[in-house]
Amino acid sequence: MAQPIVQMKGISKSFVGNKVLNEVDFEVLPGEVHALLGENGAGKSTLMKILTGIHSRDEGEIYVKGEAVEFNNPKESEKAGIAVIHQELNIIPYLTVMENMFLGRELKYGKTGVTNTKKMKQLTNDYLLQLGIDLDPLALAGNLSVGQQQMVEIAKAISVDAEMIVMDEPTAALTDREIEGLFEVIERLREQEVGIVYISHRMEEIYRICDRVSILRDGEYIGTRETKTVEYEEIIQMLVGRELGTLYPERDAEIGDVKMKVDGLTSDAFQDINFDLREGEILGVAGLMGAGRSEIMQSLFGYRTIESGSISIEGKPVNIKKPTDAIDAGIGFVTEDRKEQGLVLSMSVKENLSLPNLKGVSNQTILSDKSEKGLVDDLVKRLNVKMAGQNQEVRMLSGGNQQKVVIGKWLGINPKILILDEPTRGVDVGAKKEIYHIMNELTKQGVSIVMISSELPEVLGMSDRILVIHEGRIGAELKREDATQEKIMYAATGGE
Amino acid sequence: MKNQSVGQILQKIGPLLGLIVIMTGLSIMSPQFLSLDNLLTMLRQVTIVGLLAFGMTFVILTGGIDLSVGSTLALAGALTAGMMASGLDPILAVLLGVLAGAGLGAFNGLVISKGKVAPFIATLATMTMFRGLSLVYTEGRPVTGFTDSQFFDLIGRGYLFGIPIPVIIMFVIFFILLFILKKTVFGRHVYALGGNEEASILSGIKVNRVKIGVYSLTGALSALAGIILTSRLGSASPNAGFTYELDAIAAVVLGGTSLSGGRGWIFGTLIGALIIGVLNNGLNLLGVSSNYQQIVKGAVILLAVLLDRQKS
Numbered sequence: 017m018a019q020p021i022v023q024m025k026g027i028s029k030s031f032v033g034n035k036v037l038n039e040v041d042f043e044v045l046p047g048e049v050h051a052l053l054g055e056n057g058a059g060k061s062t063l064m065k066i067l068t069g070i071h072s073r074d075e076g077e078i079y080v081k082g083e084a085v086e087f088n089n090p091k092e093s094e095k096a097g098i099a100v101i102h103q104e105l106n107i108i109p110y111l112t113v114m115e116n117m118f119l120g121r122e123l124k125y126g127k128t129g130v131t132n133t134k135k136m137k138q139l140t141n142d143y144l145l146q147l148g149i150d151l152d153p154l155a156l157a158g159n160l161s162v163g164q165q166q167m168v169e170i171a172k173a174i175s176v177d178a179e180m181i182v183m184d185e186p187t188a189a190l191t192d193r194e195i196e197g198l199f200e201v202i203e204r205l206r207e208q209e210v211g212i213v214y215i216s217h218r219m220e221e222i223y224r225i226c227d228r229v230s231i232l233r234d235g236e237y238i239g240t241r242e243t244k245t246v247e248y249e250e251i252i253q254m255l256v257g258r259e260l261g262t263l264y265p266e267r268d269a270e271i272g273d274v275k276m277k278v279d280g281l282t283s284d285a286f287q288d289i290n291f292d293l294r295e296g297e298i299l300g301v302a303g304l305m306g307a308g309r310s311e312i313m314q315s316l317f318g319y320r321t322i323e324s325g326s327i328s329i330e331g332k333p334v335n336i337k338k339p340t341d342a343i344d345a346g347i348g349f350v351t352e353d354r355k356e357q358g359l360v361l362s363m364s365v366k367e368n369l370s371l372p373n374l375k376g377v378s379n380q381t382i383l384s385d386k387s388e389k390g391l392v393d394d395l396v397k398r399l400n401v402k403m404a405g406q407n408q409e410v411r412m413l414s415g416g417n418q419q420k421v422v423i424g425k426w427l428g429i430n431p432k433i434l435i436l437d438e439p440t441r442g443v444d445v446g447a448k449k450e451i452y453h454i455m456n457e458l459t460k461q462g463v464s465i466v467m468i469s470s471e472l473p474e475v476l477g478m479s480d481r482i483l484v485i486h487e488g489r490i491g492a493e494l495k496r497e498d499a500t501q502e503k504i505m506y507a508a509t510g511g512e
Numbered sequence: 513m514k515n516q517s518v519g520q521i522l523q524k525i526g527p528l529l530g531l532i533v534i535m536t537g538l539s540i541m542s543p544q545f546l547s548l549d550n551l552l553t554m555l556r557q558v559t560i561v562g563l564l565a566f567g568m569t570f571v572i573l574t575g576g577i578d579l580s581v582g583s584t585l586a587l588a589g590a591l592t593a594g595m596m597a598s599g600l601d602p603i604l605a606v607l608l609g610v611l612a613g614a615g616l617g618a619f620n621g622l623v624i625s626k627g628k629v630a631p632f633i634a635t636l637a638t639m640t641m642f643r644g645l646s647l648v649y650t651e652g653r654p655v656t657g658f659t660d661s662q663f664f665d666l667i668g669r670g671y672l673f674g675i676p677i678p679v680i681i682m683f684v685i686f687f688i689l690l691f692i693l694k695k696t697v698f699g700r701h702v703y704a705l706g707g708n709e710e711a712s713i714l715s716g717i718k719v720n721r722v723k724i725g726v727y728s729l730t731g732a733l734s735a736l737a738g739i740i741l742t743s744r745l746g747s748a749s750p751n752a753g754f755t756y757e758l759d760a761i762a763a764v765v766l767g768g769t770s771l772s773g774g775r776g777w778i779f780g781t782l783i784g785a786l787i788i789g790v791l792n793n794g795l796n797l798l799g800v801s802s803n804y805q806q807i808v809k810g811a812v813i814l815l816a817v818l819l820d821r822q823k824s
Contacts, residue, residue: 382695
């Protein structure tokens with residue numbers, strides 16, 4: 017076996033008496049893609065921060081190519097050949113690809129302050145070519161897609177001779193096509209004997225490109241497996257530490273009459289959208305990123321304008337021009353991006369949960385502490401939100417619990433229709449299961465749900481009926497029993 | 513106040529500690545400082561900037577800023593004086609003056625919300641406009657001798673149980689605003705809007721109304737400050753309140769409210785205004801020239817913000 021690029025042994029770490037890592041082992045071999053898996057709060061980030069010198073460790077050793085090392089800051093780990101591609105990219109939009117690549121280490125003519133643009137351009141081109149990336153070194157970074165910006169960061173890591181690259185949820189913001197591009201680049205990196213730590217919640221990606229997977233749970237090292245041989249169920253069990261049972265609940269809600277009818281909805285992002293939504297039904301909406309799914313839902317909620325089309329609820333036409341109209345009509349909308357659109361991060365759990373419901377917990381003007389607390393107590397209980405208390409700032413919660421708060425906001429208005437846009441994105445498996453359970457419970461109470469999802473297993477597992485959107489139009493409508501991943505992908509990519 | 517870390521608590525009481533330190537220092541250096549007479553005078557001086565800063569707190573909590581408060585103060589003061597000079601009942605004139613201030617503020621709010629102009633730019637423009645309007649209206653001269661109404665004199669110069677009326681007005685307004693921020697739907701909307709505008713819209717908050725509301729409130733409070741000043745001086749100068757917007761912003765910042773919106777409290781602003789007032793008053797008592805006073809005031813603001821950074 018080749019010598020590992022990085023080997024971490026018996027790493028322990030406590031924050032104010034709270035043990036977040038307990039004797040964790042982790043290693044990455046040259047040319048290996050090694051997945052680091054764990055629920056939110058399992059210690060993945062802390063482990064990587066210790067590796068890159070952001071946090072110090074309490075116990076354990078770190079070896080880089082067999083030599084014990086001590087990193088006090090990220091600069092030192094970078095020098096040793098460890099690069100990190102963060103979820104939030106470090107790209108300056110007003111600079112070119114080349115300028116971003118050489119930021120802070122610009123090549124100059126001798127000792128003058130004059131930059132050697134010619135040489136930098138040549139080198140940038142070389143690095144991009146080496147990874148098979150087709151980009152103009154002089155393109156403005158701000159004009160690139162997120163996927164392309166990520167490529168620039170990877171190329172930058174290679175240009176400083178990184179031998180190991182940590183990728184933190186690299187596909188979270190990418191379109192399907194960009195993900196393919198990223199995987200190609202990862203293949204090239206593998207050929208060049210670069211080691212990769214791949215942090216992701218997406219199982220199908222891990223199976224596809226990772227060689228091994230290491231699992232952390234509650235700060236404990238659970239084990240490492242070869243992806244070739246390990247079963248999905250085993251990984252899940254290692255992750256959650258118990259038999260999770262089936263992820264998706266038995267859909268046992270009774271489906272009733274048509275609740276909402278959407279007729280000929282058209283805007284600049286989609287055309288002629290027609291569909292019915294029945295009482296107690298979960299309507300899955302699949303499609304590629306950028307197909308117009310979120311735009312359709314934002315229009316239903318009055319957050320985008322439509323050119324033509326009509327919506328009726330319970331047989332009565334409704335005119336939805338702004339979100340308040342939708343809320344008055346009984347529609348709740350759990351947005352795709354919970355930090356940007358779903359939550360007010362500076363506010364408490366309580367204040368977030370009651371935000372769309374302030375009319376209900378006041379006499380229209382003055383808030384009633386008692387009824388607000390009553391509402392929030394009820395929601396927190398129904399959703400099983402784990403928190404220190406109602407007054408805790410919502411930004412301190414884990415992703416899964418934040419998502420429960422976003423859903424809870426809308427349960428308070430007693431919605432007839434709930435639109436969920438990627439309800440389990442960035443949420444760990446345990447919380448996922450809870451969210452599915454909540455969805456099922458809601459439909460039993462007669463709530464109709466529209467669920468956009470890019471995770472096909474989720475679409476297949478939860479939907480009673482599936483709409484597939486392709487380039488702004490409904491490409492196919494599938495019944496639950498007829499639907500397969502292949503049929504959905506076929507329709508989503510434009511097959512008839 | 514459950515679930516708060518030591519840092520958060522420090523952040524909250526920091527301004528109060530600062531005020532106590534400054535007051536202790538001044539009382540050692542100048543024996544008159546802690547006399548009841550002087551403290552009441554100081555409080556009366558604080559009322560003008562205090563009222564402006566209260567309004568500014570709402571605006572800054574929504575993530576905005578209002579540079580036009582000083583000009584609104586002057587224009588509303590002049591209008592009120594002018595209305596009384598032309599024979600209008602003083603009580604009615606005061607009400608109309610406050611209403612005019614609210615109208616000027618609503619104009620700011622409209623430009624910012626419906627016109628989608630950045631608050632800094634919008635109120636920079638109206639600051640100049642309102643100042644110009646008050647110069648035009650007064651023909652550049654202070655309005656004087658407009659009334660012998662006892663009611664109007666009391667607003668700026670009167671006492672109740674030995675406490676200056678302006679101070680009483682300021683505290684009554686303070687408690688009303690505190691109630692609005694803590695206990696009303698509008699107050700909650702103010703915090704939500706400043707914390708995340710997009711999430712607020714998607715939660716069904718009519719954010720344009722909230723914006724127009726906070727700027728109107730600030731306009732009304734600026735007008736009230738202008739009326740108090742006019743009553744105290746017995747004259748309404750078109751140049752009144754010049755650069756007061758900066759003192760108001762400083763008071764809000766000293767009180768620990770975040771300029772990026774969503775976080776802050778009005779009690780802090782009261783403390784911030786008191787810090788500025790205490791410094792002005794104390795340095796005067798010590799005979800420090802006004803040129804040096806500016807340096808000290810600026811340094812205190814800088815120090816406060818730097819200390820705030822250390823904590824977080």
